Amino acid sequence: MLGISEVTALLFLSSFNSTGLVSALALFVLAVDLMPAVAAQQSANKWRHSFEMVPMRDGVRLATYIWFPKGDGPYPVVLIRTPYGGAGVIDWQTERLLENGYCIVGQDPRGRFKSEGSALAFMADGWGEHKDGVDTVEWIAKQPWCTGKVGTWGVSGPGITQMLMAGAAPSRLACQHIGIAAADLYHQAFFQGGELRLELAIYWLQRNGYDMQAHAKLVMEHRLYDEFWRQLNLNEPNVRPNAPMLNWSGWYDIFSQGAIDAFIAGKHRGGPKARHDQILIMGPWPHGIAKDFGQAHLPFEVLTPPMIDCLAYFDYYLKGIKNEVANAKPVYYYTIGDITDPECKLNRWRAADDWPVPCNYTPMYLHADGTMSFNKPAANGQPRSFIYDPKNPVPTLGGNNLFLEKGPFDNRELEKRSDVLVYTSAPLTEDLEVTGRVKVKLFVSTSCTDTDFTAKLCDVYPDGRSFNVLDGIVRPRFRNGCTKDEPLQPGKIYEVEIDLWSTSWVFRKGHCIRLDVSSSNYPRFESNPNTGELFALSVDLNDPLKPNPNRRTIKARNTVYADAVHPSCVILPVVK
Template sequence: MNRSFLVLTTLIISSLAVSAPQTYKASMRDGTKLATDVYLPEGDGPWPVIFLRFPYNKAMGTGIGSEANKRGFVFVAQDTRGRFASEGENLPFDADGQADGKWDGYDSAEWIAKQPWCNGKIGTWGGSAGAITQYLLAGTGQPNVVSQHLTVGSPSLFRDSIYRGGIFRTAMVEDWLKMTQFEPRALDLWTKNYPLTQYWLDREIIGRYGKVNAAGVHIGGWFDIFAQATLDAFLGYQTRGSPGARGKQKLVMGPWTHAVLNDKAGDLTFPGAKRIPGDVQDPWKWFAATLQGQANGILEAPAVTYYTMGAIGEEGAPGNQWHTAAAWPPVKTQDRMLYLSADHKAAFESPSESHKLSFTSDPVNPVPSIGGYELTIPAGPKDQQPIESRPDVLVFTTEPLSEPMEVTGNAIARVKINSDAPDTDLIVRLCDVYPDGRSFNICEGALRLSLRDGPDHQIWLKAGEPVSVEIKLWPTSMIFNRGHRLRVHIASTSFRALEPNRQNGQPPRTGDNRIANNTVFLGKEASCLVLPVAEEK
């Protein structure tokens, strides 16, 4: 999960002189010592501090430390518990918040604040895993952390991170744990603590936004692995944070995968995606304003900066532009119901009759994942045609649009379904179909049906008994061009992105695989996709 942070900092680091840090062993409340590099400016302090703590080796901060010193900051880089030169058990994010009496983020910030070279103001910086550690630290209410710069992270490990809609994220999680060489039992902890248990509540800040003291910049991408989490964190800080945080947040959402600040995502290249208006993504500008009090205009910038995507390669197509807004959602929208019918059509007109379609979900023969919210396998918008002829993917397509249509926000899938199995999953995907037939995924939602009444308890399905569920697709901002079609997928598997449900009514990864025969009910009061369509300006 470190690639986005590398993209953000490579240009900075590559041109900087190198400073030698002083290395300390900062002691945590349980006696564990964490290796901590301190880069001090020349002259007399004290100074504000920029603090980076993540599991990717503190030595990566060398170039950043040199530049921070030139700009009048102390820079502190720390190996998290169990990583590289730090002591402790090598488990990801286990001690970064306040779980099991381990408050490493809080204790480290407190250690910094007590040093003679610190003026009492700390800003935290980092991307991906380095943003997750920031979120967990902010939830402890540490009073000296007054500014944060967070790129593609998540405030919760269970919700929309390790799991999506209660479905384990196979490729992202398993591959990342192997690449980073955490202890093997980390995977057991993450799969056996199911569903949303106290284990996970201790490792998220969803219920602790009121303790957050920091002004923050939250940077995410429409195709990032943490797209929904980034938006949720921004809203949590902005509307539920303490006075130090509430109303003092910035959100940047671009057409990016986890490798932010690029113009290419998946199979598409988005014009101007690297040129963000107002430089609200600039960490130096942010910390100069929030830690040094410089009047550089960034604090007065609009709260939301976002990129509205459009058709690629079509002259005059609307979209593919940056916009700003005072809040999220950024535009006025009207909910428009896209109804699904048994002839595999989708239309905004309410159908007069009810129908149903059935498909088989086989966990041994899952639908392959193509693009989407991924880290270690191909990500972003990719042509979905290879899976659209499978019998286990229900596909519904509109007629060509007569006028462009902007969808900004979260679409909601309302699905009425029954199954002969005690559990199954639903994956709903919205695609943009070009006139030449290419079908690009734009946004997606997923849900394990046994968690339909909440993420903390399972209710098994009764054979043949329909249930109605709502699935929130992850956010987007997209203008579907004239002549394009909207397409909706409904399936129960998407592998390797999501671990197939064994559909046997037992805990995950136990018991035999079972084939499920699923039926989706269609018609006026059955299944539809609710689209947040922007009103005409």
């Protein structure tokens, strides 16, 4: 997950309309990201500041850094609770807030850096036994230097601490500006589709110095979705955020569905302070704002999203200044028309009053001959099988990754593998817009008691290039939800659903729609050993770049059915 300075520079650009000025600032962004830590410290030291060990409800004290703007207080406060260290939150973006009269508070979460307590990532930030976010907001609001108006800000890791604070609904929380963050730690950060997000969860914990054994113990004790995880999930129906939120993310972000889910939680079932003050911004981006990533080359306008400027947002909610935020649309989203042509007119920002936008959920069926169409499959369609070997998994190529290459890539080489089943439509006779959540329904069987199935939606260009749009995974032993474990019966046919999350994409006239089906996408997701072991890592827990020498695997013969009784399909949210 990104540190603050790696993303916020581009957010600042959105407050300018001059292309020339933005271009110059873009060069400045590169310099900022390369600025050594000593320069950032000098920036922090030029502001009056103090340090406090703030007590939580159980007596554990958290290291809290406070920077004051010039002039006499009290001040509105922007809080940043970050696993990357509260001492390092002052960069040119937060300086901009200081220069405009905001007090900045940075905090080390429980067990991190100078804070006391046990460091289990994000586990004390929700609404369980510990409510560190709530306790911190309440403490700030009572200080003589605070006006009583407290907002929160941050992206990625500091965005997740905000998501969890939102679910706890602190009474003194005035607003939140949240970027690229998970709303549900179990299903979005750890176990998407029931399978471990290896590249994200394990690599991130290890690279940030967390106790890997402690986290492994935690995960093994709570491998199923239980009450522990419900206290870390904004999607639970009884969780009601009660503050204005601005959530932003990108279609290729590691947490893209998180921003959408948080918007829905606030707008559709939030408290009275939340329901009418939610903003969702979905760009085409990966984990951060960019126009050139993977093999995508998008227009410059993707760097200047509407309504994302945090200064205007905080001015409105923390100072009561009437500005453009008062008339903001609830939803801004970017539709991708062509990732290779920045001049394509179908690439554009759009606005909506709610999410999801009106659409027709339309099944496109898989056929035994490897085609796809809107026609149901024939009664005598024959199944297709492949051998999945955990020792030779399908390698990850692009997609919603953190450390690996991210975004769209030409997948033709992977589609030549014998363990990838390819289903392709005829060339489209007209443009087809897909905006919303995409799901895949498969009828499958396996020779083992446990395996995985993956699906990847691709846009096939007329020259044959096959670009990944969305992908997902399911561990069929959790086919009825991750609250119970139901091992498979070899040879039995099961219906499973693969959630590909969401996008806004135009499959253009002359292009084909493709679905690649396999059983691995490694190391984006852990490779299933097919042995039935619930948590058998392929890597050394303390050094994820090394394989686990003690792991046992077996090969599986996996089968996909496509006939009238077993109508496997991808369900597309088609917008007319």
